[in-house]
Amino acid sequence: MNQAQPVPKPASLAVTNAVFIGRSIRHSLRNVESLMMAIMLPVMLMLLFTYVFGGAIDPGGDYVNYVVPGIILLCAGFGSSSTAVDVATDMTNGIIDRFRTMPIRSLSIVTGHVAASLVRNLLATAIVIGVAWLVGFRPNASLAEWLGALGLIVLFILAFTWLFAAIGLVTGSPSAASGYGFMLLFLPYLSSAFVPTSSMPSWLQGFANHQPITPVIETIRGLLTGTPIGDYGWQAIGWSAAILVLALAWSAFSFRRRGGRR
Amino acid sequence: MTIHSIEIAGIRKKFGEQTVLDGIHLNVAKGSVLALLGPNGAGKTTLIHILSTLFPPDEGNARIEGHDVVTARDEVRRLISLTGQFAAVDEVLTGYENLIMMCRLSGLSAAQARAQTAELLKRFDLEGAAHKRVKAYSGGMRRRLDLAVSLVVRRPVLFLDEPTTGLDTVSRRTLWDMILQLKQQGMTILLTTQYLEEAELLADEIAVLNGGHIVASGTAAALKARVGSEVIELRSSSDEVIRTIPTDGSVQHVRHTLNEIAALYPADSTITLRKPSMDDVFVALTAPQQSKEASLA
Structure with missing residues (x-):
């Protein structure tokens, strides 16, 4: 059997990516705790912010329309942070040595995790919007505005997932990856996600207005509910694209530098 | 080629x-x-x-x-x-x-x-x-x-x-x-x-x-030959290996060795003559210097 077959040509990049994406999606589906978290978190946060905090923040009852973009980004942050753990776990397992000694582009193993994260987070986004609709969210966006918002959400998820992938590659252990990744998850709270930045102390406003989450939130909010976007649109795309490019380069660099060391 | x-x-x-x-x-x-x-x-x-x-x-x-x-x-x-x-x-x-x-x-x-x-x-x-x-x-x-x-x-x-x-x-x-x-x-x-x-x-x-x-x-055989062609294994009455001594297997060397060790161990000790195992080779080759000399002596 084996002897009769000549060594086939190595797998193409497209096949390699497809195989690793399939692998990571299987991993996601079989990690029941994470999957439950990815589905339950958007539901719980949506209900929490609408019924528990919402009345205090905006007694008029219109808070749901304000808070949806924030919940989407908060869930996307949580969802993509598990990529750091997934990548770090792979890097500490013997299987990575086997992949690296095959004639394939082994960085695709990370691409697979990123693609799976995108799928998981888009699912979570759909759940947020679905639950939000049930509790009174009424966006007035046109189809083009919906697509624009979706495009920005995809760009944001990819940027942050690659950032978490890089963290997973440099930290070297799943628990360290989880710890460092956690710090990034506070960014949405220090933005205009849940309250306008004008309600914050002035020293905090400076940070909140000039960190990547605020422009992304304001742009999505503007596209979905018609609030003014202004310069936030370009800032949102600029921030996300810059993070994506840097995170990609950082990931590729640390993947190569790690070599066979474990 | x-x-x-x-x-x-x-x-x-x-x-x-x-x-x-x-x-x-x-x-x-x-x-x-x-x-x-x-x-x-x-x-x-x-x-x-x-x-x-x-x-x-x-x-x-x-x-x-x-x-x-x-x-x-x-x-x-x-x-x-x-x-x-x-x-x-x-x-x-x-x-x-x-x-x-x-x-x-x-x-x-x-x-x-x-x-x-x-x-x-x-x-x-x-x-x-x-x-x-x-x-x-x-x-x-x-x-x-x-x-x-x-x-x-x-x-x-x-x-x-x-x-x-x-x-x-x-x-x-x-x-x-x-x-x-x-x-x-x-x-x-x-x-x-x-x-x-x-x-x-x-x-x-x-x-x-x-x-x-x-x-x-x-080869395994060549490595074993480095230790000697035979090994004298000395066992106590409870059948524990007390000592192994490489030898060429000749009557003269075996007798000489036995004469030397006879007084050192209990009289009810037994001996076997066997081919060296890979363990003997391994111990001889990887042991620290002093004990290497001892086991090859």
């Missing part, structure tokens, strides 16, 4: 201050099995990792079928298959999914991948567990899957890093049979092991690695 599948010339490797490999020279003939024998931390895995392109050596070079492992990495990767020290399979996936994945990554079409997977599951006696997740596999099943994964396409050179460490006797024998089959098919195999029995059974040649050097190499 290369007669050596693996050629290693003057390889040195340091990790920080620690020199792990200190000038390794070694050749492995095409279609033969070489066992790299050595205690834990001797540098066996480091050498395997250099040969399988995971990281470059600090000095020296190595070629696989004539291709340099640093400058012709891509060619080398088409020729080798690595089975690492810890079963390098995906625990979350099933055995079937692992094999399909590796077949596809090795360039087989989806249909070829299914056919090859079915064949390998059968050959490695994993059909019953094909659709169970690897997490639920026993150590022996994992290792069999690991080996099967290494064989999804035919690669001429196979590296096996401690293939039977941690396995029970039955699984170990099964795995040995499978490795011997691969040898019969003409694969060049470099395996590392801590077990002399394993090296002796599987390998055409054995290289003993200790302290970053190859301290001895040759």
Whole structure:
């Protein structure tokens, strides 16, 4: 059997990516705790912010329309942070040595995790919007505005997932990856996600207005509910694209530098 | 035409201050099995990792079928298959999914991948567990899957890093049979092991690695000859080995030795004359300097 077959040509990049994406999606589906978290978190946060905090923040009852973009980004942050753990776990397992000694582009193993994260987070986004609709969210966006918002959400998820992938590659252990990744998850709270930045102390406003989450939130909010976007649109795309490019380069660099060391 | 599948010339490797490999020279003939024998931390895995392109050596070079492992990495990767020290399979996936994945990554079409997977599951006696997740596999099943994964396409050179460490006797024998089959098919195999029995059974040649050097190499018989042609084994009345003494087996030397030791041990001690085992060789070659002199004296 084996002897009769000549060594086939190595797998193409497209096949390699497809195989690793399939692998990571299987991993996601079989990690029941994470999957439950990815589905339950958007539901719980949506209900929490609408019924528990919402009345205090905006007694008029219109808070749901304000808070949806924030919940989407908060869930996307949580969802993509598990990529750091997934990548770090792979890097500490013997299987990575086997992949690296095959004639394939082994960085695709990370691409697979990123693609799976995108799928998981888009699912979570759909759940947020679905639950939000049930509790009174009424966006007035046109189809083009919906697509624009979706495009920005995809760009944001990819940027942050690659950032978490890089963290997973440099930290070297799943628990360290989880710890460092956690710090990034506070960014949405220090933005205009849940309250306008004008309600914050002035020293905090400076940070909140000039960190990547605020422009992304304001742009999505503007596209979905018609609030003014202004310069936030370009800032949102600029921030996300810059993070994506840097995170990609950082990931590729640390993947190569790690070599066979474990 | 290369007669050596693996050629290693003057390889040195340091990790920080620690020199792990200190000038390794070694050749492995095409279609033969070489066992790299050595205690834990001797540098066996480091050498395997250099040969399988995971990281470059600090000095020296190595070629696989004539291709340099640093400058012709891509060619080398088409020729080798690595089975690492810890079963390098995906625990979350099933055995079937692992094999399909590796077949596809090795360039087989989806249909070829299914056919090859079915064949390998059968050959490695994993059909019953094909659709169970690897997490639920026993150590022996994992290792069999690991080996099967290494064989999804035919690669001429196979590296096996401690293939039977941690396995029970039955699984170990099964795995040995499978490795011997691969040898019969003409694969060049470099395996590392801590077990002399394993090296002796599987390998055409054995290289003993200790302290970053190859301290001895040759066939099992040649290595044993270095210790002496016979060994006098002295046992206590409770049948414990008290002492082993190499000898040439001549009446004169044996009598001389017995005269010397007779007074030192209880009168009810017994002796046996036997051929040296790989253990005697191993102890003699890898022991620190003083005790090496003692055991070779």
